Amino acid sequence: MKDRLIISGFGGQGVMLLGQFLAYAGMLDGRRVSWIPSYGPEMRGGTAYCSVTISDTSIASPVISRPDTLIVMNSPSLDRFLPAVRRYGIVVANSSMIEHIPELDRDIHLVSVPAQSIAEELKAPKASNMVMLGCYLGIRGGLSEKAVEAALQKAFVDAVKRPDLIPINRAAIERGRELALAGN
Amino acid sequence: MKKKQVLMKGNEAMAEGAIMAGCRYFFGYPITPQNEVPAHMAVSMPRAGGVFIQAESELAAINMVYGAAGAGARVMTSSSSPGISLKQEGISYLVGAELPCVIANIMRGGPGLGGIQPSQSDYYQAVKGGGHGDYRLIVLAPNSVQEMADLTMLAFDLADIYRNPVMILGDGNLGQMMEPVSFCKFRKRKLPPKDWATTGTAGRSRNIVKSLYLIPEQLEAHNRKLYRKFQTMKRCEVRFEEDIPEGCELLLTAFGTTARICRDVVDKLRQRGHKAGLFRPITLFPFPEERIKEVSSWVKAVMTVEMNMGQMVDDVRLAVEGRCPVHFYGRTGGVVPSVEEIVHEAGKILRGIKK
The missing domain is CATH 3.40.50.920 (Rossmann fold)
Incomplete structure (x- = not known):
């Protein structure tokens, strides 16, 4: 298994956290992982992205020019990265923030999820990234429940000391996964 | 059993590796893309009983390194390209005075203020001297977060063995990237005693740490001594x-x-x-x-x-x-x-x- 992901969205939508979450869970599952942020003048409202590789074999280049998976939270991200996605790749798009999702003429599996609306239904408007994560996990599988649970602990207990946020984020992941498994 | 792995940025792994190698003094000035180094040092250095100072400038930072190294301490500074250019005078003095220290350059694009994205355009500056005078640094080039830690640990020993600054030459990508890293326990080697350091004159005559030699023949002899060290590095320290x-x-x-x-x-x-x-x-x-x-x-x-x-x-x-x-x-x-x-x-x- 080797998945090269680009995760992109507005600053503040939690794309960096989503990428770190995946890398951390992958590491706990015994895989090789790497995570590279776009760094620089990004800020809330600007576009930010990160590149994550999860692989069973050693990772040569951690720099991703052609992703296998694209997770996009907003329109500019889709426009920017869609042309780079590999054949038979996966695109998970946040349809709450992307009005127009183009027809794809290539062999790419596109899943659109109204991640923001779902997060708001769950009374967790900031958890749209976790809905996207759940959706990705539903499609790709590959990460164990145990690792995902440990990553939740790491993200919300170790890092920000907010264990109260775990149930709602876990619910967001579950909703995303359900949608993906239901064939969306 | 598999060693415990931690997911960290290259910059953090480098800072952690330095502390594990016994570095107890860090002097720096912020610049992207190496800010995680001073950030990590600010938190972890005092816990390790060491000193972290955010200096008022790169010049101050590198000269604090000179002072601490002169007193025999394990000391480090880090910066990125434009900041490293500012430190060149101090680096030349450190080599001249034969002071061991570790300097990290997490390179970004140049020349001038350039940009903040990764680059390798300070290669010449790092390997051919960089400041004035006829000198070399040992330059280590990690290619993973693991090596950011491992080579930094090695760098302190090499600096002490040769009484010469060692540079870690990384780039913004290596500094910002996260990968799993495992820290092996730092094995202390037998190193020459720092009997040249300015540690107080009780029971001995004074030590002088300097790079000034006004008599040309003396300076030439000093240059030849440095040259012999660089030749020994070439014989003993090549890694690929x-x-x-x-x-x-x-x-x-x-x-x-x-x-x-x-x-x-x-x-x-x-x-x-x-x-x-x-x-x-x-x-x-x-x-x-x-x-x-x-x-x-x-x-x-x-x-x-x-x-x-x-x-x-x-x-x-x-x-x-x-x-x-x-x-x-x-x-x-x-x-x-x-x-x-x-x-x-x-x-x-x-x-x-x-x-």
């Missing part, structure tokens, strides 16, 4: 990694991030039936010139890939001495070359060979 197949048609040479990218390039070329190889210098000074010289007598061509307009390629050419063609491909200004574009360039060279 290679994967060169028999009958190699194209040998890629690259360091740091670019070497990681070239690893994918080599695999891709091999899938297409080409005999491609990879040579990665880990020490940029001393440069692995002997090994490159050997292999250049039988590989068909060499291609050096860098994130600059062609710097290490000069050292490759000096080692190859015309025994085979040496090609160059680079992106610069903060642009990281893609696997695909390097494969494309390599293809052009290979087609030339196969005609």
Whole structure:
């Protein structure tokens, strides 16, 4: 298994956290992982992205020019990265923030999820990234429940000391996964 | 049992490695993309019983390094390209006074203020001296978060052995990237006592730490002494990694991030039936010139890939001495070359060979 992901969205939508979450869970599952942020003048409202590789074999280049998976939270991200996605790749798009999702003429599996609306239904408007994560996990599988649970602990207990946020984020992941498994 | 792994940024792994190697003094001034180094030091250094100071400038920071190193401490500073340029005067003085220390340059694009994206355009500055005077630094080029930790730990020992500054030459990508890293316990080697340090004169005559020699013959003798150290480094400290197949048609040479990218390039070329190889210098000074010289007598061509307009390629050419063609491909200004574009360039060279 080797998945090269680009995760992109507005600053503040939690794309960096989503990428770190995946890398951390992958590491706990015994895989090789790497995570590279776009760094620089990004800020809330600007576009930010990160590149994550999860692989069973050693990772040569951690720099991703052609992703296998694209997770996009907003329109500019889709426009920017869609042309780079590999054949038979996966695109998970946040349809709450992307009005127009183009027809794809290539062999790419596109899943659109109204991640923001779902997060708001769950009374967790900031958890749209976790809905996207759940959706990705539903499609790709590959990460164990145990690792995902440990990553939740790491993200919300170790890092920000907010264990109260775990149930709602876990619910967001579950909703995303359900949608993906239901064939969306 | 598998060693415990931590997911960290390269900058953090470097800072943690330094503390584990016994570094207890860190003086720095913020600059992107190395800010996680002082951030980590600010939290962890006091816990380890050490001192972290955010200096008022790069000049202050490097001269604080001079002071601490002169007193025999394990000391480090880090910066990124423009900040390293500011530190050059101090680095020259450190070499002149034979003071051990570790300096990290997490390179970004230049010249001038340049940009903040990854680059390798300070290669010349790092390996050919950088400041004034006739000198060298040991320059280590990590290519992973693990090596950011491991080579930093090694750097402190090398600095003490040679009484010379050691530079960790990384780039913004290595600094910002997260990968799993495991820290092995730092094994203290037997190192020469720092009987030259200014630690108080109780029971001995005074030590003087200086780089000033007004009598030309004395300065020449000092220069020759330094030169002998640099020659010893060349004999004893060359480090590299290679994967060169028999009958190699194209040998890629690259360091740091670019070497990681070239690893994918080599695999891709091999899938297409080409005999491609990879040579990665880990020490940029001393440069692995002997090994490159050997292999250049039988590989068909060499291609050096860098994130600059062609710097290490000069050292490759000096080692190859015309025994085979040496090609160059680079992106610069903060642009990281893609696997695909390097494969494309390599293809052009290979087609030339196969005609």
